[in-house]
Amino acid sequence: MLPLSYLLRNLLRRGARTAVTIGGIAATTMLVIAMHAFAEGMTHAATGNAHDDTALLLGSSAEVDLVRSVIPRGSAEVAAASAPGVLTIEGQRAASVELHIATRDGDQVGLLRGITPAAYLVHTAITVVEGHEPRRDFEIMVGALAATRMGRDPADLAVGKTLRLERRDFQIVGHFAAPGTVYEAEIWARLPDVMLATKREDVSCVVVRLEDPAKFPALSLFAGRRLDLEITAIPERELMQSLAGSLSPIAALARWMAVMAVIAGAFACANTMFAAVLARTRELATLRALGYSPAAVAIGLIEESALVAFAGGAVGILLALAIGEVSLRYPMGALLLQADASSRALGLGAALASGLLGGIVPAVRAVRIPLVEAIAGRT
Amino acid sequence: MRDLFAFLPYVWRTALRARMRSLLTLLGAALAMTLFAFVRTVDDGVAQLAERSQQPVLVVFQDSRFCPLTSQLPLRYERDLLAIPGVAAVLPTLVFINSCRSNLDLVTLHGVAAEELETLYDLILLSGSVAAWRTQSDGALVGERLALRRGLSVGQRVRLGEVDVQVSGIVRSNFAGVANLAFVHLDQLALARKRQGAATQFLVKVVPGFDPENVAEAIDAKFLTDESRTDTKSMQAFVAAAIAEIAQVVDFARWLGLLAVLVVALVLANTVFISAESRAAEMGVLETVGMTKGKLMALIACEGIGLGLLGGLIGTGLVMILLTVWPVTLGVEGYGIDLAPSLHTAGMSMLAALVTGTLASLPPAIAVARRPLHLGVKAE
Numbered sequence: 114m115l116p117l118s119y120l121l122r123n124l125l126r127r128g129a130r131t132a133v134t135i136g137g138i139a140a141t142t143m144l145v146i147a148m149h150a151f152a153e154g155m156t157h158a159a160t161g162n163a164h165d166d167t168a169l170l171l172g173s174s175a176e177v178d179l180v181r182s183v184i185p186r187g188s189a190e191v192a193a194a195s196a197p198g199v200l201t202i203e204g205q206r207a208a209s210v211e212l213h214i215a216t217r218d219g220d221q222v223g224l225l226r227g228i229t230p231a232a233y234l235v236h237t238a239i240t241v242v243e244g245h246e247p248r249r250d251f252e253i254m255v256g257a258l259a260a261t262r263m264g265r266d267p268a269d270l271a272v273g274k275t276l277r278l279e280r281r282d283f284q285i286v287g288h289f290a291a292p293g294t295v296y297e298a299e300i301w302a303r304l305p306d307v308m309l310a311t312k313r314e315d316v317s318c319v320v321v322r323l324e325d326p327a328k329f330p331a332l333s334l335f336a337g338r339r340l341d342l343e344i345t346a347i348p349e350r351e352l353m354q355s356l357a358g359s360l361s362p363i364a365a366l367a368r369w370m371a372v373m374a375v376i377a378g379a380f381a382c383a384n385t386m387f388a389a390v391l392a393r394t395r396e397l398a399t400l401r402a403l404g405y406s407p408a409a410v411a412i413g414l415i416e417e418s419a420l421v422a423f424a425g426g427a428v429g430i431l432l433a434l435a436i437g438e439v440s441l442r443y444p445m446g447a448l449l450l451q452a453d454a455s456s457r458a459l460g461l462g463a464a465l466a467s468g469l470l471g472g473i474v475p476a477v478r479a480v481r482i483p484l485v486e487a488i489a490g491r492t
Numbered sequence: 493m494r495d496l497f498a499f500l501p502y503v504w505r506t507a508l509r510a511r512m513r514s515l516l517t518l519l520g521a522a523l524a525m526t527l528f529a530f531v532r533t534v535d536d537g538v539a540q541l542a543e544r545s546q547q548p549v550l551v552v553f554q555d556s557r558f559c560p561l562t563s564q565l566p567l568r569y570e571r572d573l574l575a576i577p578g579v580a581a582v583l584p585t586l587v588f589i590n591s592c593r594s595n596l597d598l599v600t601l602h603g604v605a606a607e608e609l610e611t612l613y614d615l616i617l618l619s620g621s622v623a624a625w626r627t628q629s630d631g632a633l634v635g636e637r638l639a640l641r642r643g644l645s646v647g648q649r650v651r652l653g654e655v656d657v658q659v660s661g662i663v664r665s666n667f668a669g670v671a672n673l674a675f676v677h678l679d680q681l682a683l684a685r686k687r688q689g690a691a692t693q694f695l696v697k698v699v700p701g702f703d704p705e706n707v708a709e710a711i712d713a714k715f716l717t718d719e720s721r722t723d724t725k726s727m728q729a730f731v732a733a734a735i736a737e738i739a740q741v742v743d744f745a746r747w748l749g750l751l752a753v754l755v756v757a758l759v760l761a762n763t764v765f766i767s768a769e770s771r772a773a774e775m776g777v778l779e780t781v782g783m784t785k786g787k788l789m790a791l792i793a794c795e796g797i798g799l800g801l802l803g804g805l806i807g808t809g810l811v812m813i814l815l816t817v818w819p820v821t822l823g824v825e826g827y828g829i830d831l832a833p834s835l836h837t838a839g840m841s842m843l844a845a846l847v848t849g850t851l852a853s854l855p856p857a858i859a860v861a862r863r864p865l866h867l868g869v870k871a872e
Binding site for chain 2 (some may be wrong): 439441442
């Protein structure tokens with residue numbers, strides 16, 4: 114095998130070219146990280162909080178859309194109190210009657226969820242990180258991405274501030290986190306306050322946590338039999354997947370763009386390695402004449418390419434980390450883009466793949482030139 | 493300049509001499525320019541939607557409501573609206589869209605009273621008949637972009653947004669959103685969606701000479717204490733609010749496009765470096781026989797610029813062909829951002845390719861051209 118120091122010296126000998134290639138791979142790595150973070154963020158924000166033991170009772174005409182779902186409050190309360198298979202925690206049924214509102218204030222759109230205390234038994238991903246949950250009239254707590262969702266400065270949503278929603282002043286009393294879930298873009302208030310502010314007499318859904326996922330058929334049967342309630346049952350995972358379905362083509366598009374970026378990066382690497390091979394035909398032939406096997410020479414060239422790609426990948430990751438977290442809002446949600454471990458690993462993997470793909474063909478070509486012709490410098 | 497054009501065949505032969513290198517550069521540049529051209533298409537789609545929203549029309553929506561699925565106003569408001577000074581015409585519209593979220597398969601239905609449709613919209617009929625639509629209770633006038641995406645033709649029965657309709661005509665309009673919607677009869681949609689007696693929004697035409705802002709204020713004041721409060725905006729402001737929802741994603745895409753251009757620039761700069769270095773002796777000879785440093789530099793840069801332009805052409809062409817074969821519309825709050833290839837998009841992409849090729853090729857060209865003559869000749 115060729116020593117590593119020899120490979121490194123070769124790269125440094127053509128410093129400008131190596132630097133430009135590293136720059137190209139770094140830009141490619143950043144593209145891959147950004148695209149992956151975007152695609153994952155969109156998919157995860159919709160489906161990340163789904164649990165197998167959670168199900169929703171929606172208005173029977175809502176199909177799978179919470180925005181369209183309407184259940185009379187009385188029917189929802191009856192369903193919450195009598196649905197079978199619902200988990201009981203410390204004497205409380207884990208059945209949360211909720212009203213979901215997308216509220217607009219000027220150009221700002223907030224996602225408002227009216228809840229009862231049972232919500233905390235159902236939505237286990239929620240952690241109150243500052244202040245407390247809404248307890249009194251017109252109090253709200255806001256998610257970590259609510260400011261992004263509303264296009265506001267995070268300072269505007271500090272605990273103690275007032276937020277005007279539905280022509281009512283709500284006092285912010287807490288902040289909550291639920292990383293990677295759709296909740297983070299939301300604002301939570303007490304159900305009666307939201308109903309009063311929006312002049313609604315109905316609610317959107319009842320979210321229930323089941324004793325066991327196997328209890329869902331019984332819940333579904335209950336919803337089907339109670340025609341008076343006009344409700345339908347759907348597992349949370351199924352609902353989330355159908356919501357994510359509308360976003361998945363956009364995520365798929367981002368992934369395709371990432372693949373194209375990787376291929377472009379591979380071409381950049383291959384270009385550099387082809388040039389390196391052509392410029393060093395004699396040198397590589399001399400190595401073979403000295404006794405290095407063609408495989409050792411080829412592996413050495415691939416290692417050179419991989420080294421450049423690794424350096425490019427590392428620079429790309431460092432730049433992505435330097436940029437830090439970026440929050441983006443999209444209709445009915447917000448997501449946090451971050452160069453997390455999986456994005457970084459994918460970025461580095463893509464960079465190395467570029468290097469390996471770009472290095473193999475020139476390396477094979479280099480060792481396939483007959484030794485005599487190569488020593489004579491004929492390529 | 494004429495001298496330089498005379499050298500173009502030489503540049504072409506130089507690129508062909510290193511076929512593999514040129515091909516790799518071309519493919520790298522083409523792929524990255526594909527990304528850039530796609531992002532430009534999104535950008536242009538947003539600009540076009542904003543431009544089409546500049547109509548002298550007000551949109552009366554339920555106050556504090558996002559997404560047409562959540563706005564509900566009593567139909568009786570039409571009568572009250574017509575009594576407000578400055579209101580020339582009113583079109584109650586019941587809107588159904590398949591999703592309030594971003595999606596790539598937007599279907600929007602506008603339920604309107606047949607006889608009132610053309611009081612607000614200027615429609616150009618591409619095929620079919622508006623008269624037939626008026627008399628056919630389940631007829632639909634389909635926007636040209638929706639018809640293209642779904643492959644619809646006049647006379648076809650189709651299920652749009654959970655409503656069965658027969659296509660009576662295909663229409664075009666300068667109004668924002670019309671390209672991606674289907675007009676159906678108000679009664680039919682109200683029955684299908686169980687929304688009898690309600691409208692999602694009212695479109696209001698203002699009498700020329702009246703200030704639209706004053707009329708909007710008068711409308712909101714009129715219904716302030718009524719069953720449902722209203723929020724009245726100009727069509728432009730209304731569409732701008734919808735676009736604002738997707739603005740950050742578009743900005744993000746713009747940055748990705750710039751990164752793609754950076755990849756192109758680095759690939760091209762690398763190629764020009766390699767190409768110029770491998771021809772140091774040749775450059776020395778050209779300089780010895782009288783070629784000036786400036787021309788030498790231009791000669792070297794031409795290869796990078798040419799490859800960049802060709803890569804841009806392939807990338808842009810690819811995006812234009814793909815989006816023509818598979819039309820894509822990004823839906824946001826009931827409005828469609830059409831990713832439709834246009835000459836403007838193509839022009840901007842080619843301009844980017846030219847600028848990138850020039851900026852990427854010049855530094856290596858300058859570096860090589862500045863090398864002392866004797867070093868180049870010595871390389872021979």
